[in-house]
Amino acid sequence: MDKPIIKITELTREFRMGDETVRALRGTDLTISPGEFVTIMGTSGSGKSTLLNILGCLDKPTSGIYELDGISVKNLTKDELAEIRNTKIGFIFQSYNLLARTSAIENVELPLLYNSKESAAERKERAAEALKKVGMESRMYHIPSQLSGGQQQRVAIARSLVNNPVILLADEATGNLDTRTSYEVMQLFQELNDNGITIGFVTHETDIAQFSKRTVVLRDGLITEDKNITERFIAIEELKKLPKTS
């Protein structure tokens, strides 16, 4: 088996709220290998956001080990974490988080501005390439307000891809979209995954989880279920089943 991309052991995360200590994660183990498409599910308060923040190097665990692409994250400084986020992780958010009044291609270029020594022309080329991967090449110069929700999310996905990260982390990426558009976005994720990109996907919608290959269910800070999807949805097929829009 390949070297895992994500390996966490006995991970805990506690928050102090006044006198009380909230234990959001209480000893979680999880391994994600290259090429996987994992959904992390759970109700609110289950600790899935905390887990995602730690996986995304936005937060650090209280105890336990987290290795991302062979690097132990525990003792890294804030700046080193920022660098890891920049080079190894692609984030996708529920509310897209695109910069307003900024063209799609400039939004996609953003992560490159913070690290690469590439020229402006190369940056542009890479951003255009990423937009092409998500099927947005014809709308490179549109600003977010000129794009539909699904299109905005595609731009956001392109932005997460532009630095060639080892894993994409999506936080309720279809939460703001209608069923058809959600499925279209899932189709894109499936395509990306088929091309070898590892994906971690947080959602609370069971039908969306069916598009992935493996589901991890969190409950009260512990993983209660970890199973491979047996009857996986194929987005193209599911889209055909949806009622035609007039």
Added chain:
Amino acid sequence: MNISNLFKIAWKAILLNKTRTMLTMLGIIIGVASVIAMLAIGEGSKESIKKNISSMGANMITIRPGAGMMGGVRTSDQTSMQSLKLSDYAAIKEQSVLIKNVSPLVNGSGQVISGAYNWPTSIYGASPEYLSIREWNVESGVIFDQSDVNSYAKVAVIGKTIQENLFPNGEDPIGKSIRFNSIPFKIIGVLTEKGENTFGQDQDDIIIAPYTTIQKRILAQNYLQSIVASALSEDQAERAVNEITAILEKTHNIDPSEDNDFNVSSQQEIINTFSSTSEMLTVLLVAIAGISLLVGGIGIMNIMYVSVKERTKEIGLRMAIGAKGKFILMQFLIESVLISVTGGLLGVLLGLITTFIISTFLGWPVSITSFSIILSFIVCTITGVFFGWYPARKASASDPITALRYE
């Protein structure tokens, strides 16, 4: 991460908020423009005083009787006012090596009459060198010479104002006779017109005659009101003042412990006296302008603070995709410096235009120095960094998780 990328990001943010940025800049623009205009007015009035005083003869040294002035009041009694004698003039003329010309000066006032016309004026008794000391010229005719001095000749050179008042019909005054306090003088020359001096005195309302004539025939006095001299050059003026002081201390037998009964001053000292007043005014004006610049700076801080708050989510996103805290800090700092520097540039431009308008339409003397431009520009940059620092620091310390959730 290279700095040009940060510049690009900051510039983009400014462009996205054009109106707000312009309004913020306005504070800086007005501040800088007023500093420049005020400095230009202050510097202009200082220079105009200097020019006017220098126009009386830049190298001129004046020797007056008495111990000098205290706040404009002579602190000497009647006798010490008569301490300057012709022998002092002779001593300076013989012994001083740092002066070019020297002339005794006596003066009186009275009514000058020619035919049916008369005019109240002052008459000055001087040596023929007096004109070159004052850097004056005769427009027509000649100046009297040493033989006129020796023979107490009743000849005179008159100023333009005298000519206009005594000969209003335009006849040539040369060779005509005028009477001053019933003593007749023959006019041998007319002085070039000089207009008013800084203090509003008409410099053309003057009659100049040999000092011997005035001393003996008009004033009947053996002392001098003053002695004027010109230094070899402006730079030598201070040394010449010291030299003359030493010569006179000797001729007056003054012990080093005693006060002098005379006072030697160069034009520079007079300039300094008057400049200090205008300098005080300049400081006041610039202080007021500086306050408006400060208020402009606080405006930047306010806007940057609001901007950081408003863009919390954006900051969170930037951090999530890999911006380090210091990049965020730099971004906002560059943004505020760009605003203040651009505002500063526009302010300099507006300041120059304002100054031009003031000098053209109000006719005030102005002078723009590169110092004032550089100063206000540096102040601007510092303002940008100083007032941008706190909001930028706040932005860079954001926690990306909280920032991303901010609505």
